[in-house]
Amino acid sequence: MTETVANERLRAMNSSPPPSSASSSNISIPDSTLSDMLHAMTPAGADDADLYVQYSESESLALEEGRVKHVSSSTHQGIGARVIKGEASGHAYTDSLEPSALMDTARAARAIAADSASRAPVAVHAGKSGHALYQATNPAAAAPMAERKALLERLDGFARRLDPRVKQVFANVSSSFSDIRIVRMDGAELHDVRPLVRLNISVVVEQDGKRETGSAGGGGRFGLERMLTGDEPERLAREAVRMALLNLDAIGAPAGPMPVVLGPGWPGILLHEAIGHGLEGDFNRKGTSAFAGRIGQQVAARGVTVVDDGTIAERRGSLNIDDEGTPTGRTVLIEDGILTGYLQDRQNARLMGMQPTGNGRRESYADPVLPRMTNTFMLAGSDSPDDILASLDHGIYAVNFGGGQVDITSGKFVFTTSEAYLVENGKIIAPVKGATLIGDGPSVLKRVSMIGNDLELDPGVGTCGKDGQSVPVGVGLPTLRIDELIIGGSEA
């Protein structure tokens, strides 16, 4: 099994949202139907069972060749029924809300259980509420489509005026919200409305017949109107153009082991791949992770502390509750170099005799729950970023990345640079072409020798893939020196 996180970048949001006031749902399935479903699906010996009712809307506008030619939306709803007994689980999903289809779905979820006796019926009732980290509304409500279109057109003109070498501009603004109700085996109902917005721009530049590309984006769980105002869109456009032009002059990256300095923010993808996936509860319960059985061992240099925190207001990877209704939390994965914790959903936590950590996530009602990351980052150290770069005699300074991937079992992981430089005697010599860096998760952080005082979170654009399911995540990192990583360049 390999796990991935896809490309992307920047922007920190810091205002706190008003408290959540959501209580009405966009899907009307009567409580009595949900109660009947739970009764039909849950055998007496079940360890857990739940219903996941989801309604979601999304909208997207995309600009290409100077025109907003692609406008689209989708509206989807459905329900997932799940029954768990020991290590086994039964799942059924439907997007029909007809009562007969719902009862068929409930019975199908029961397929794993041999016992015919059912648990006593329960009444659906309000459960404990989670955090209020974002506004429980459609994030596009205060940003009319015409304004979104105008923003994309503004960005197109802006990017083209920045440099005559800009030949193509692609810009996309998207927004969605997902309204979920989780009804647990005891009838407790938990509710969350999750907004998500995203702005992305990419450009193609050309010079002397040579083309390159650059991109930048940002987003989070807040109102789209905030992306339309202020200088942030222009900053993203400048960033995309700067990266593309820089890559025109890039030289081939070296091939082989050398010291690397990672810039702050999105390069935290290192932690997501090297550490995060390997600490997900399912792989550790099954003993298939390179980190299995290593709690209490030193897996990183002293001074390295890594956390997964789903409770940061308005961030892309944050959730008020996870997809099992557990409030998200802050889980310390590595403390001062020592492996301290795993990321857990309810089933894996129960089987390992641990507590759920609020990391049970699913892409939609039509997917099983898996332990997943939220926002994963390393705490700041005390070194100045300038000193860290100056310490590099001969190596690579990588400040931006595309995607990454990991082999959980062997622990080998990769991530690919999109902006990186060759450094000699502490000085930047030249930009280098995109190169994949490869390392070993359980040992890479032992080679950390300097930790910056400049922790940054990524701009809100990460998407993590596991078992074919995509979920939004965040990462973060201070400037970091790693004494050795293998650089997969073309210059042997």
Add this chain to the structure above:
Amino acid sequence: MIDLTSLSAQLVELAVKAGAHSADALSIADSSDSIRVRHGKTESVEHEDSRGIGLRAFVEKQGANGTTLAFASASSSDVSENGLNRLVEQVMAMAEISEADPDAVPPLGAEHPDAQQLADWQKRHACTEPAWQIDAARDAAMACETAALESSPLISNSEGAESGFGRVRVAYASSDGFAASYEKTSAALSVSVIAGKDNGMQRDYAWDRQLTGIALRRPEDIGREAAQRTVRRLGACGIASGTMPVIFDPRVATSLIGHLTSAANGRAVLQQRSFLGESAGKVIFPDFITITDNPDHPQGLGNRLFDGEGTRCRQLQLIDQGRLTGFLTDRYAAGRLKTVPGGHARRGLTGDIGIGCSNLILQAGNMTQEDMLRDIGNGLLICELIGFGVNGVTGDYSRGASGFLVENGKITRPVQEITIAGNLKDMFSAIRHVGSDLTWLGSMAVPSIAIDGLTVAGQD
């Protein structure tokens, strides 16, 4: 069961009534089941029923240069009367926002399959597969995992085996009166196991996917293949950096063909996002490379009679004796590239049309993989690639890899924690041989591919 074809036609009719110049609609109904076993016990059972509708509507806009067309698209899972009306309303409102494109191609007058072709297709591709049988599926998964676990004492753990079956019905209608549907099934069996302990653990897998359950390889064979692949990775370590020939096992050779089709995508070419943008009609591979897109193959999981715009799909020699014959096109890309629509429109329920192939087949050579190892002498056999280090604009290539060191024509040891790098254009022309081991993997059939002169980064 809903009649998807009339549902699609109804949507198109509603859109035209609401003022659309033209429209087309797609309806998809999906039903899938799977069962997963681990260490001989049922681990999970999944069942899914879903259906969705997608509508694309074009509206006329008056501009300085006369009347042009703009469009918008939307999808929904609500197939009730109310749901359809709401969808049409949404699409029409969005089409008003959308900017007109002088090159827009409305869903009128595509070269659709005729009634005879439709009837013939339905007959030859009739889905005779019986309904999901959970007991048989569990037995197959159990047999597969057992064979993997028992085939070597070095196998130490299992990620489980999974057996699945899916049936999808797709219906398309456009406002020129064309409406048709087809049905497809697919059956899959896979297993993943682990060998070794602690720091030295390795995982590998084997799988098969076919149109029908009966066509799948025997569960025991899949299990044994997974075990063999896993065990032979034990003891893997790095190698020193250098430039050397690399053989891509069919399993990873498919990714190279994927990079080719991404670059031959007519829309990417129009957007100047392809490193093959100026290569139409040019020789980009050695002359022994021929790659065919075949939409009607007895084994093809990618079979289709018509594409996402109702255009009849035809066989295409994408690479003919090393030459890129043209680009992959939908009607829009074909219009702008001044070529005939290739029937490569790929479409989901919502969003813009994409471009994709049906079944891609790379013509096999006559060397076995062993012959190829002997032929390269010293180099690498790559069996797994990870990461996303491919730049579609420049063709620059750098990915994480694992596989085997080849010395004096023979595999000597497993290798991991290395990268391979180059540029796809150079890599394509530096193909030294393709193997005789043509292997179907999903909707691609590809043999081993040997390429000269890749840069390998690693550490001894």
